[in-house]
Amino acid sequence: MRITVSVSIQADDDSPAVADDVFTCERTSPLSPDTVGLHLDEAKALLSGVQETMVAEQAKAALAGNAVCLSCGAARRHKDARQIVVRTLFGVVRLSSPRWWQCGCTTHAHATVSPLAAMLPERATPELVYVETKFAALAAYGASARLLTELLPLGRTLHATAIRFHAQAVARRLEDELGAEQAGFIDTCPAQWEELPRPDLPLVVGLDGGYVHSSQQRSRKDGWFEVIAGKVVPAEGKPTCFGYVQTYDTKPKRRLYEALRAHGMQDNQQVTFLTDGGEDIRDLPLYLNPQSEHLLDWFHITMRITVMANMAKSLRPPPPDNDIGDDTPRLDPATEVSEQLERLKWFLWHGNVFRALQTITDITMDVEIAHEGSEQARMAKAIGEFDSYLRANAERIPNYSERRRAGEAISTAFTESAVNQVISKRMVKKQQMRWTPRGAHLLLQVRTRVLNDQLAGDFHRWHPGFTHRPPELEQPAAAA
Numbered sequence: 001m002r003i004t005v006s007v008s009i010q011a012d013d014d015s016p017a018v019a020d021d022v023f024t025c026e027r028t029s030p031l032s033p034d035t036v037g038l039h040l041d042e043a044k045a046l047l048s049g050v051q052e053t054m055v056a057e058q059a060k061a062a063l064a065g066n067a068v069c070l071s072c073g074a075a076r077r078h079k080d081a082r083q084i085v086v087r088t089l090f091g092v093v094r095l096s097s098p099r100w101w102q103c104g105c106t107t108h109a110h111a112t113v114s115p116l117a118a119m120l121p122e123r124a125t126p127e128l129v130y131v132e133t134k135f136a137a138l139a140a141y142g143a144s145a146r147l148l149t150e151l152l153p154l155g156r157t158l159h160a161t162a163i164r165f166h167a168q169a170v171a172r173r174l175e176d177e178l179g180a181e182q183a184g185f186i187d188t189c190p191a192q193w194e195e196l197p198r199p200d201l202p203l204v205v206g207l208d209g210g211y212v213h214s215s216q217q218r219s220r221k222d223g224w225f226e227v228i229a230g231k232v233v234p235a236e237g238k239p240t241c242f243g244y245v246q247t248y249d250t251k252p253k254r255r256l257y258e259a260l261r262a263h264g265m266q267d268n269q270q271v272t273f274l275t276d277g278g279e280d281i282r283d284l285p286l287y288l289n290p291q292s293e294h295l296l297d298w299f300h301i302t303m304r305i306t307v308m309a310n311m312a313k314s315l316r317p318p319p320p321d322n323d324i325g326d327d328t329p330r331l332d333p334a335t336e337v338s339e340q341l342e343r344l345k346w347f348l349w350h351g352n353v354f355r356a357l358q359t360i361t362d363i364t365m366d367v368e369i370a371h372e373g374s375e376q377a378r379m380a381k382a383i384g385e386f387d388s389y390l391r392a393n394a395e396r397i398p399n400y401s402e403r404r405r406a407g408e409a410i411s412t413a414f415t416e417s418a419v420n421q422v423i424s425k426r427m428v429k430k431q432q433m434r435w436t437p438r439g440a441h442l443l444l445q446v447r448t449r450v451l452n453d454q455l456a457g458d459f460h461r462w463h464p465g466f467t468h469r470p471p472e473l474e475q476p477a478a479a480a
């Protein structure tokens with residue numbers, strides 16, 4: 001059988017409908033799974049055929065509507081024409097864009113007018129840019145380019161650099177929309193807060209740092225740079241995330257403030273920051289909100305203890321001291337240290353930093369008597385670092401047990417850590433992924449908009465005719 005698809009276009013005026021055969025294909029019997037329905041190549045040809053016909057007719061109608069002088073109705077005289085190219089999801093469309101002389105009945109700033117070029121100023125449709133950006137936010141630029149080229153009749157081979165260019169342009173536009181940086185954002189005083197409505201329960205913000213490979217490596221030391229990921233968790237509703245590269249970003253406070261405002265933060269609302277206590281993010285909460293408290297995220301404490309517990313397993317008892325005929329059984333340092341680490345965790349869970357530090361001293365001694373070797377040295381180093389970590393963050397360690405009983409936040413990692421969701425999955429999955437601080441920062445802007453289901457809304461704001469599914473209908477993005 002022979003299948004022909006034709007497109008019929010009926011203009012708004014009463015002119016006769018235009019019909020155009022855009023696609024044909026053939027099928028021979030018998031029917032089989034590989035001949036049922038359209039093949040991908042055929043579907044792509046069909047779509048691009050429809051697109052070409054549709055755009056040509058739209059351009060024709062648009063030009064017809066502009067062919068006469070708006071003041072006197074006289075036909076505009078043709079000067080010349082040039083070709084304009086519009087990239088769409090369903091092919092590269094080439095249109096002849098005529099240049100017409102302005103009518104002499106009035107004076108004009110320009111002697112000529114090019115209506116089509118004026119109506120189509122951008123060389124790519126918003127939907128193409130949207131789809132490219134959305135994929136780039138979730139998968140590597142190269143993989144996104146190959147996938148889109150495979151599935152859509154783009155009419156050209158899409159390259160990773162083109163996707164990156166579009167995604168970065170979207171990110172820059174988002175960055176331009178972000179207001180100016182300020183020293184502080186809350187300029188009301190406690191007396192004024194009294195008059196505000198009773199705020200919602202505290203907003204919880206998880207702030208976390210992760211590292212990505214640098215493409216500007218000059219020495220071993222600068223092979224990595226830090227990226228900050230944050231997650232705002234409201235008492236009710238969906239958490240949102242944000243991210244930035246500290247060495248590149250010029251407005252981290254504004255970014256955080258806007259992320260909180262998006263959850264309806266009031267000036268008198270309490271904000272709880274849960275972090276890993278890192279030096280560089282420690283200050284950020286301070287100037288943001290006077291009502292904020294800053295605590296160590298319980299998740300990070302348990303992670304560090306778990307890492308040490310794994311190290312402890314490889315500790316071995318020292319050899320028996322034969323010189324003094326000592327054959328009494330030795331305590332096994334692996335068991336000893338594991339038990340002490342459990343106690344350490346328990347003290348921290350109850351906010352007892354004093355007893356936690358004493359326990360670290362005990363562990364340090366247990367590790368010292370273990371069999372010397374690389375395992376023992378590693379364990380000694382880790383417990384020493386944990387000691388400094390607790391001392392530096394002592395005032396940020398609350399009684400987690402009590403907080404939990406009171407229903408207060410102790411961790412933002414109950415769903416997924418911000419750094420894993422925002423950074424790791426897209427930016428450090430492969431060792432060969434290398435970033436400039438600017439490239440990483442811009443990608444983070446579109447990635448977080450996609451993870452938050454906000455990107456379609458941004459495109460609606462910029463392009464009211466953008467017909468992608470409204471954001472409220474978007475499926476939560478699978479951040480795989």
Ligand SMILES: [Zn+2]
Nearest residue numbers: 069072103105
């Ligand atoms: Zn005129």
